[in-house]
Amino acid sequence: MTEEIIIAGFGGQGVLSMGKILAYSGVMQNKEVSWMPSYGPEMRGGTANVTVIISDERISSPILNSYDTAIILNQQSMDKFEKTVKPGGLLIYDPNGLTRFPERKDINIYSIEAADEAGKRGLSKIFNMIVLGGFLKLKPLVAPEYIHKGLEKSLPARHHTLIPENEKAIEIGKDLLTAVHVLN
């Protein structure tokens, strides 16, 4: 099993940390992982993306031009990464703020209104965990117990009290998906 994922959005949306929690959970489940950010001067507000690979085998290139899954959280990223999903692959997006929606017919597409839901529930800071929940519902790569360990490892000890809230957000995300286009 090898899953190649791109997570892309604005800086400040928790793109990199979502990737890190997913990757760390993979490590805890004894998978091979890589987490390759786009790095640079873009901080809050700029675009940010991270390539996460989780595999049972040694990972070759940490940098890819096509992905099994794209998790897309803003318009620029949709424009850039919709076309990079492998045929038969998966695209998950949050429609919040999008002006153009994905059009491909050869991939599975789901939307997740995570920003709205997070706003309603006062969970804006962990909106990214709602998105992660949606992804894990569709691709349960890592078991919940290892997600828990991944959270423990990724978050500094002083934030460990927030782990239950993060796990709750993941559960919310699992029930928030809307199928937009599903292959037979």
Added chain:
Amino acid sequence: MGELRLMKGNEAVAEAAIRAGCDGYFGYPITPQSEVMEYLMAEKPFERTGMVVLQAESEVAAVNMIYGGAGTGKMVMTSSSSPGISLMQEGISYMAGAELPALIVNIVRGGPGLGTIQPSQADYFQAVKGGGHGDYKMLVLAPASVQEMCDHVKLGFDKAFEYRTPVMILSDGAIGQMMEKVVLFDHIPRRSDDEVVKQCPWASNGRPKTRTHNIITSLDLDPAGQERVNLKLQAKYKVMEQNEVLYEEIQCEDADYLFVAFGLSARICQKATDLARAKGIKVGLFRPITLFPFPAMQVSNVGNRVKGILVVEMNAGQMIEDVKLSVGCKVKIEHFGRFGGIIPSPDEVVRALEQNIIGG
């Protein structure tokens, strides 16, 4: 098994330094490697192991700090990225000349000049062929994963002391910034001052009345003396060439074609190898792990069995010169590279193989 962590390459370097029993880190901030010093300052090894961590006023000062520390027999290191490494060439040359052990980590970014902060491999010549003035070499390690970033720190220190030579880890911004699973080696305690004195009888750390004074210098004004220094260095490099070559062969047994690549490029080529084989092209990958000493004989053995070689580098064609010198001219050898911080994609590499080697 050692402790398991998800770490950035830069963080792995820092953690490995603490665990290897490093006595001192001296550095100056520069993207994309600042996490090395940030991690060390946050971890406070000075409170745990007594390791000194100091932010210098420049790369020039940092490299001369490690020159001073190494001259006393301590286990010292610095890290920087390309423009900073250029500034360090003076000190590296002095350390090579004075035969001092030290570890220098270069998280390469695109150049020339201020260039870019994105990853590159354009410092190959600088690292492998000398860099500073005079006839010298460093042992150059080219990690291709975060695990190797960690392991090469320990290996680098071991070899630096074994050969009394500066060792460079030549990595790049992508490996520095990316996170992977790392199995950390167990803590090795720092040597006591007495152990340092015993292990390094050549070092200048205070002359007891029982011996003559030690002098650390790269100066010998007498040309005959300076020639002897040079001959000694060259003899040392020969021994390194015989004993210290490291490399990896991936799917080379049945290969018709060969990628030769180091560091991040090798990772990309590994993916390209899979993609090409899915298309029916039998290609293998030869990855030098030590860039000096270069695995000349080994790449020649594999290279002379195939129909063509594509050397893939994130530069305009540097290691290809060593590949050509090693393999000779019976086999077609071409270069494919992207520069200035662009990372070639696996697809691009396969296309370059098809166009420049198979079809060309």
Added chain:
Amino acid sequence: MEEQFAKTEIRKPENIVYKRTDLLVDRPLSYCPGCGHGTAHRMLMEVIEEMDIQDKTIGVSPVGCSVLAYDFLDIDMIGAAHGRAPALATAIKRMWPNHFVFTYQGDGDLAAIGTAETIHACNRGENITIIFINNGIYGMTGGQMAPTTLPGMRSSTSPYGRDVPTMGHPLKITELISHLPGVYYVTRQAVHTPSHVRKTKKALRKAFELQKENKGLCFIEIVSNCNSGWKMTPVQSNKWMEENMFPFYELGDIKVDGKLIEKKEAPVKE
């Protein structure tokens, strides 16, 4: 024959009233006759010998005339690159905090190419001793203009005299670093007369004693001559130094116990 004569006839123990300190290597100095380096070396080694700290002392030599200082000082030494001695000394002291660490640097080394290393080592308050030999010229490379060359003073790269508008002012780096809080003791001395030599030795002793107490950086400037570079006899050069160097580079303590010495306002020269 001559050698034997010297040994048998003159070097009788009862005739010896003054001898080389054991910490100076028994070999001819490479300095010009009349140069102050030899005396400065001797005072430094006497202090280390008297404090009995040679097994705990690490010296850093510069690039310049004293590049070969390690050949004469019988203690462990490291030869720095040009100007970098304070960086080396910083790391050495940090990793051998109970050792005595000093740099020995000339004016080009310390106040031109090594300005950054000097200022930052001083500013960090490294517990080291910097010995700064200022003779207003680059001696080893053949008498070029130094950062400390006086206005109007001739050198091979200011053959018509230092022209301040185009070549800049002489740099009083000792006064400059004395204002940094990391610096504990700053003094300017000379070694051309016995009384000056005695004062210099006292200053050196004080600096090494303060180093033992981890008081911060101690900085001793020794204004010296360069009879070869100045194209004078040793006697002429000492006189010229007194008449020209000392008014600009005033001798005496500049900072003691971490406090600047108040100076009376000097009358403005027209």
